[in-house]
Amino acid sequence: MLQFRNDYSEGAHPKVLDALLSTNLQKTPGYGIDPFCAAAANTIRSLCGAPGAQVHFLVGGTQVNKVALGAFLRPYEAVIAPETAHIATHETGAIEQDGHEILTVPAPDGKLTPAAIQPVLDIHNSEHMVLPRLVYLSNTTEVGTVYSRAELAAISQFCRANDLLLYCDGARLGSAMTVEGADTTFSDYAALCDAFTIGGTKNGLLFGEALVVVNPALQPHFRYAMKQQGAILAKGRLLGVQFAAILQDDLYCTLARHANAMAKRLRNGLQELGVPLAYPSPSNQVFPVLTREAAHALENICAFEVQHEVDETHRCIRLVTSWTTTAEEVDALLSHIKEEVQR
């Protein structure tokens, strides 16, 4: 069975495992107050050019989004997000559970713009409606598209002009920073966002998201919020050890670059086959549109997820590559798809 279901189907990169193994019997204080976390946090601050940033390590993506937004906002303060946002669609109301309404904005390509946000501000003009206070975006987006530095800067400028916080969900930040033509780096996110995450789960770790809190106003007492939400790992050093390993020698970007390259190979092959793509994604998620029959047949040889039904006869599926995906697997998948589309 070919595996293109997602980028978190397997364990960790061998170097990450090695780091866990070699430190396994060292005893450290718990809860992330240990030398490994301190070192990984310093590395991140350094990569970000943000010596004053707080760095917190959390276990998962929904968890970090929930804890961060819950800590940053009062319950009546709302989040503005694209309608495809993970927090709006696939986190089971985790943000609402802490009281916050999510105000979704149409985003055909998954990306926000100042123009798309403005009407939300226009409408929400009194205490009878929630108070828009934070803009959530993810890079890469849920549909694999990527914000350029200029696009992020425009949103950042808009947010600062309108008293809105900017939060970037970087579950696939590595992919965003390493697609062809990418022009963002860690330090851009630190410069443009109030807080952002560096996703490890989908790029080589067993688990782990680093939250970088750049805005000093958002820093006080953050660990109280983490603990209250059950989000401080007892053996917190596991996160520090893993992040230290993945950030060494540019491994984080190397893995992401590989996933992107495999996705590009897949896209190129699909284009040669004349298979349309639902979104202009340059990253490690590819969204071909197949006939339902072809999509159905493909399920026999490949694990993947259905994105949505395009019409009564066509289905958009999602194919995800990871640091473990091989060119052979991509080619094998293309070969199967070729059979189906030429049937």
Add this chain to the structure above:
Amino acid sequence: MLQFRNDYSEGAHPKVLDALLSTNLQKTPGYGIDPFCAAAANTIRSLCGAPGAQVHFLVGGTQVNKVALGAFLRPYEAVIAPETAHIATHETGAIEQDGHEILTVPAPDGKLTPAAIQPVLDIHNSEHMVLPRLVYLSNTTEVGTVYSRAELAAISQFCRANDLLLYCDGARLGSAMTVEGADTTFSDYAALCDAFTIGGTKNGLLFGEALVVVNPALQPHFRYAMKQQGAILAKGRLLGVQFAAILQDDLYCTLARHANAMAKRLRNGLQELGVPLAYPSPSNQVFPVLTREAAHALENICAFEVQHEVDETHRCIRLVTSWTTTAEEVDALLSHIKEEVQR
């Protein structure tokens, strides 16, 4: 530096690590819907003699308590717990964050009894007060004491007679089941509790608590509550792999028994030195009372936590053993304490 700070200072038992390594590159569906979790859950159901129980795997102790109690209770429903309960003292209001008041009960030795619970029911008799609905206890308790089967059965019977749910926090369940004279087994907890946890973090895993939901009324939609709280691990199979490894060949109890044996060695040594113990703990937490000077001096050679100040000149400290504690370490510690108390 000797390490008696806690039982989660290091990584995982080698067999657990081996299991993670050997399965590392297998690809499975995420979120705990994988064969490893299914197998571990089956093992637990089997050990519990509870074929109808739900088993969920969560990452940490505060998390599992918060998600479970949050899912089981309406916000106005309150939890009854001993005043020393972890949820009442060291989880930063995680239970309150979901709306629930915790009604604490005096418990000098850390243990609840029906007689101690009854007054809470007597007082809370109208909708102007919260509705007591769930009894929380932990075995071992926060002060290292252990409930016998008869004690648990009495509480269980009392709960059922009073429309109260019974929840056992088993963060140190292994220790409770393997102390000298212990008479409880997994199946007792399944028979007597509505839900309970089997702690892995403090007994050989990198992380992980198994939640066993025995009462069918508490089972529907539980994974929705988990997900909303950010408590479904993306690579959920890591939990299944670890629990399968630790439950094989009785390793779980073997490790706990070792920690208990080391604690007993420590207690015996302390008694020989005439050092009083603050609690009658037979398990892997030991609570000697030292002069402040002795306690202070000890900090130079041993990591531990202060439990509380006994009086103006004496301090109760907490010494915790684990599956990694060696007899040599215990003896070295005793030797240091001997110096101090005989100074």
Add this chain to the structure above:
Amino acid sequence: MLQFRNDYSEGAHPKVLDALLSTNLQKTPGYGIDPFCAAAANTIRSLCGAPGAQVHFLVGGTQVNKVALGAFLRPYEAVIAPETAHIATHETGAIEQDGHEILTVPAPDGKLTPAAIQPVLDIHNSEHMVLPRLVYLSNTTEVGTVYSRAELAAISQFCRANDLLLYCDGARLGSAMTVEGADTTFSDYAALCDAFTIGGTKNGLLFGEALVVVNPALQPHFRYAMKQQGAILAKGRLLGVQFAAILQDDLYCTLARHANAMAKRLRNGLQELGVPLAYPSPSNQVFPVLTREAAHALENICAFEVQHEVDETHRCIRLVTSWTTTAEEVDALLSHIKEEVQR
């Protein structure tokens, strides 16, 4: 200044005030446990033909929606509502504050249908998304339209077939039951809904909404939820006294019928003037579309709210009649509008 801003701009109907005055110095137990509330609840049960229904009296509309939905639902359970729903637009995230996502459905005329709800159920098919559990509608709707009995019955049947609760916000229930051609009565709501409200604030009371909880599964411990939300009035009998007065001699419907008649007179006049109406509302809210100039000029002589901008030159405004609106006021308003549209 003419007053068409809303139907809660003044105090109470004289008969309601008289009832408050005549009982003012009687002493009763607090918190709604008094003979006045008991009598009013009995009257409501009787009018509804629902002897087993619980009746609770709350102070306001946002409050009753929040308390009811909060009590009925687990945090991960979501509400389905038309996109114009009051809870989705003008209650500042009150429902989200208790954890619930609101899933809005397009509803050009403000009304839900089974066909509009079905896609929400289709999409929400796993624990990674919220669990749709309750359908919220209001009658009359936010745009003044009215559900017929058949329409409500179709939704009710759909809900029961799909394990969804049905809740009707009756802030303007009197208006809905007394428009021309109306075919619903109190007993229809009791038969078709799991719970519904009978709005008093907008129909003759100083304040007050009666919540009728028909479904026995939703009844236990409801007053605990009320109290925890700060929603039990100390002098609760004020609600009982008022509802008893307004429900006597059909006063509730008489007042609503008057408001509807005034709205009809207004609509007729607008139609004669050729002023288009944005919604096919037969009830006490009228939504003319005027040029921005006309709308702006009207502000000088009449209090009203802007509904939305239709296009760059036209504005939809909202004109609301109440039990205090007179034919003279309507005619004066029409006369002003005539001047503007014929300018």
Add this chain to the structure above:
Amino acid sequence: MLQFRNDYSEGAHPKVLDALLSTNLQKTPGYGIDPFCAAAANTIRSLCGAPGAQVHFLVGGTQVNKVALGAFLRPYEAVIAPETAHIATHETGAIEQDGHEILTVPAPDGKLTPAAIQPVLDIHNSEHMVLPRLVYLSNTTEVGTVYSRAELAAISQFCRANDLLLYCDGARLGSAMTVEGADTTFSDYAALCDAFTIGGTKNGLLFGEALVVVNPALQPHFRYAMKQQGAILAKGRLLGVQFAAILQDDLYCTLARHANAMAKRLRNGLQELGVPLAYPSPSNQVFPVLTREAAHALENICAFEVQHEVDETHRCIRLVTSWTTTAEEVDALLSHIKEEVQR
């Protein structure tokens, strides 16, 4: 039946009712944005000597406590309160519902002191515990005792030195300011507290508590929090009208003084009868200790509440006077008690 159950058993003072009647048909904007509320707020600011204070009008006591503390605090921030505090005992976890733990402090006479608060700060010293952030007290207290200005000033100074907010629940503030020897005025509360309430429900209004938010840091967006909690009254002017009436010509203090005088007459009578009082209350709540038989017999002729069981043969009951209590009623009650105690 004599009525000493509480001070909210009847309606409103005639002058308050007159004000409601005389303004009944005036039409104003809703939600407290009206001239009546503006005028009442100005009066309060003036009485408080606090021109920069925000004044909000809410319907009830639990509601105002819940909304205020919910708005002022992050969920992990805790409230310090005396163990007898209304929020800790009789508000059904309303504060916890918004996430906050209440840390109770022993207070035999119902009053906090810096010395009693200090240990809470000492214990709560890390993110594994909640963060104490606000001190809640009420004047008069739940057991009828009264803080002097010096006592409040000491607590205020302590709070400011320890980064704690100070909140005074003034449900019975009138009583506190008018007992014999009272030395606090509105302006003292404004000077010493970050926020406090002026209770109307228990002193002449149909309903209503005024919240005075003195600390500018707590003011922004407060009405959003009110609205999200369902706590903005549609016909908000009812609150402004009532408060304006009760604050005119010192009526507020006049009514409270009367209730206190009736309580003093009652206490004097009880002392003559040799009936012990459980608390040294100088205000309108009196707590005699009777034999259970006497207390039981008294139920036949007088409505009151049981405070607590003193021992197996004695019961402490609560007798409350109000602005409607007459000397004749007090004497009749004393006469009945005399019969019982001399039986």
